[in-house]
Amino acid sequence: MIAARGLTKTYGAKPAVDGVTFTVEPGRVTGFLGPNGAGKSTTMRMILGLDRPTSGSVTVNGRRYQEYPAPLREVGALLEARALHPGRSARDHLRWLAASNGIPRARVDEVLGLVGLDAVADKRVGKFSLGMGQRLGIAVALLGDPPVVVLDEPVNGLDPEGIRWVRTLARDLAAQGRTVFVSSHLMSEMALTADHLVVVGRGRILADCSMAQFIGEHAASYVRVASPQRGEVADLLRREGLDVAVHDQELRVQGLDAAGVGELVGRNGLLLHELTLVRSSLEDAFMTLTADSVEYSAHAPARTPAGAHS
Amino acid sequence: MTVTATDTTVRLDPNRNVPGVRRPGFAETVRAEWIKFWSVRSTAWSVVAMFVLGAGLTALVCATNAEWLASSEADEHPGSFVTFGMTFAQITAIVLGTLAVTTEYGTGMIRATLAATPRRGAVLAAKSVVLVGTLFVAGTLTAVAGFFAGNFFLDREGIGLALSDDRVLRSMLGSGLYMAGLGLFAAAVGLLVRHTAAALSIVLALVFVVGTMVVLLPGAWGEWTSKLMPGNAGASVATPVSFNPNLLEPWAGFGVFCAEVAAVLLVGYLVFRRRDA
Numbered sequence: 241m242i243a244a245r246g247l248t249k250t251y252g253a254k255p256a257v258d259g260v261t262f263t264v265e266p267g268r269v270t271g272f273l274g275p276n277g278a279g280k281s282t283t284m285r286m287i288l289g290l291d292r293p294t295s296g297s298v299t300v301n302g303r304r305y306q307e308y309p310a311p312l313r314e315v316g317a318l319l320e321a322r323a324l325h326p327g328r329s330a331r332d333h334l335r336w337l338a339a340s341n342g343i344p345r346a347r348v349d350e351v352l353g354l355v356g357l358d359a360v361a362d363k364r365v366g367k368f369s370l371g372m373g374q375r376l377g378i379a380v381a382l383l384g385d386p387p388v389v390v391l392d393e394p395v396n397g398l399d400p401e402g403i404r405w406v407r408t409l410a411r412d413l414a415a416q417g418r419t420v421f422v423s424s425h426l427m428s429e430m431a432l433t434a435d436h437l438v439v440v441g442r443g444r445i446l447a448d449c450s451m452a453q454f455i456g457e458h459a460a461s462y463v464r465v466a467s468p469q470r471g472e473v474a475d476l477l478r479r480e481g482l483d484v485a486v487h488d489q490e491l492r493v494q495g496l497d498a499a500g501v502g503e504l505v506g507r508n509g510l511l512l513h514e515l516t517l518v519r520s521s522l523e524d525a526f527m528t529l530t531a532d533s534v535e536y537s538a539h540a541p542a543r544t545p546a547g548a549h550s
Numbered sequence: 551m552t553v554t555a556t557d558t559t560v561r562l563d564p565n566r567n568v569p570g571v572r573r574p575g576f577a578e579t580v581r582a583e584w585i586k587f588w589s590v591r592s593t594a595w596s597v598v599a600m601f602v603l604g605a606g607l608t609a610l611v612c613a614t615n616a617e618w619l620a621s622s623e624a625d626e627h628p629g630s631f632v633t634f635g636m637t638f639a640q641i642t643a644i645v646l647g648t649l650a651v652t653t654e655y656g657t658g659m660i661r662a663t664l665a666a667t668p669r670r671g672a673v674l675a676a677k678s679v680v681l682v683g684t685l686f687v688a689g690t691l692t693a694v695a696g697f698f699a700g701n702f703f704l705d706r707e708g709i710g711l712a713l714s715d716d717r718v719l720r721s722m723l724g725s726g727l728y729m730a731g732l733g734l735f736a737a738a739v740g741l742l743v744r745h746t747a748a749a750l751s752i753v754l755a756l757v758f759v760v761g762t763m764v765v766l767l768p769g770a771w772g773e774w775t776s777k778l779m780p781g782n783a784g785a786s787v788a789t790p791v792s793f794n795p796n797l798l799e800p801w802a803g804f805g806v807f808c809a810e811v812a813a814v815l816l817v818g819y820l821v822f823r824r825r826d827a
Contacts, residue, residue, distance in 0.1 A: 290664055311666070317665055
């Protein structure tokens with residue numbers, strides 16, 4: 241379990257992380273979601289004792305990271321895949337890490353096989369693709385067989401097969417009873433991986449709830465109705481106490497499902513041309529939630545339609 | 551690229567104990583730094599360069615100057631020539647010391663290092679042990695090889711020195727010690743500025759440029775600043791007879807040099823301990 245209490249990090253006058261309190265429970269994947277610059281990486285660096293909190297604290301299974309004599313056997317972390325010397329081989333990189341924490345040499349070969357890098361283990365990592373670097377980073381995270389796994393943007397640079405692999409890996413690690421904390425700026429990715437969400441924007445927590453709850457609360461739905469008798473249909477639905485909005489040629493009805501709206505209209509002998517349940521995507525929900533907290537809003541964040549709709 | 555199923559090897563056992571796991575101490579930190587140090591090519595290249603420059607230039611300079619040194623016109627001591635190449639070997643010690651620290655910052659690897667070993671004092675101490683050990687051995691061997699190669703030419707002119715000569719023996723070990731100290735000095739500066747080019751420029755300038763220019767300062771100021779500059783204070787222990795007559799006594803000078811290295815290292819450590827990685 242990871243527990244942050246009033247965790248704050250200030251650079252100059254600007255808080256990067258502003259008094260966040262949350263816990264990451266074992267046995268499930270907790271997504272750490274927020275736009276770029278929201279404070280995700282800073283929070284993760286504080287979990288690993290790399291950055292010193294300005295105030296507040298964060299512990300892993302009850303102790304500060306720095307207090308563990310062999311931290312790689314308690315917390316496995318993928319920080320930046322490129323925290324590597326380009327001239328060193330993947331095997332040597334894992335060897336020095338293993339040596340530093342008293343992990344036997346055999347484990348190095350084991351994790352190399354686990355992430356599918358055994359064939360290129362003796363190549364210099366400077367020649368690795370982004371995806372291979374990311375796999376090596378995951379090998380580093382798993383080296384100490386840790387009960388807590390922290391992955392910062394693990395799918396960056398991975399091909400679709402790699403993305404699916406990370407997703408499965410995260411879920412498997414959680415199923416084994418580990419604490420899994422995965423950051424991403426893509427809601428679509430989190431929707432498929434995480435059981436629980438901690439959403440941050442501008443260093444503050446915007447939501448801390450289960451994925452199901454997040455979908456229920458933030459992904460608004462309505463029934464789209466098209467009818468040649470639009471005015472009469474609207475009057476009818478409003479008389480039934482439903483919330484009806486008129487958009488161009490269509491009506492957007494909230495408060496009843498599609499079947500209910502269809503039956504109501506049919507019983508009153510009115511004509512329908514279209515009747516559709518529309519759910520706004522999770523990505524939209526995430527955008528709405530974080531709209532006020534996006535650090536640099538000049539560029540619209542990329543939308544990944546795959547899997548965005550629930 | 552093939553992907554192996556995850557659940558075959560990773561199992562969470564509440565009493566997890568991978569066979570052979572040891573509770574790591576300082577020895578493990580040193581071992582990790584040792585693997586790190588020798589698993590990049592620049593280390594082996596630098597050590598080879600030290601040997602070639604240090605021993606090779608000594609042999610070359612002795613071969614070309616032996617006849618003159620044996621003549622009555624000579625106004626230098628042959629003892630200044632048997633460690634001549636070490637002046638250039640200094641560069642490689644500085645490069646090794648700098649790179650051992652600055653590449654970690656340049657690549658972001660310092661985060662991996664401190665995540666693996668959060669005790670920053672231990673990381674710095676382990677790096678120092680590896681650097682000092684390597685440079686002491688490489689520096690001493692280079693000096694000894696240079697002495698034998700250079701002295702061969704001096705012997706032919708009848709002006710050779712004996713290895714058992716106190717000054718020669720002192721300069722052999724002194725070369726190793728001076729190289730180790732320089733490497734540590736460069737590492738400490740690297741820790742402060744965290745940038746390869748900047749750290750190299752500062753240390754090379756201090757040792758090779760500023761060290762020879764401060765003598766231009768007026769009077770006793772110039773004399774003493776020159777004597778106390780790290781490159782000047784530390785170098786006299788590394789040669790049987792110095793070219794420069796205005797230096798501190800070998801061991802006194804080396805003491806001053808060690809104090810300077812220790813001071814920069816201490817400042818580096820204090821900054822390193824507090825700084826975000």
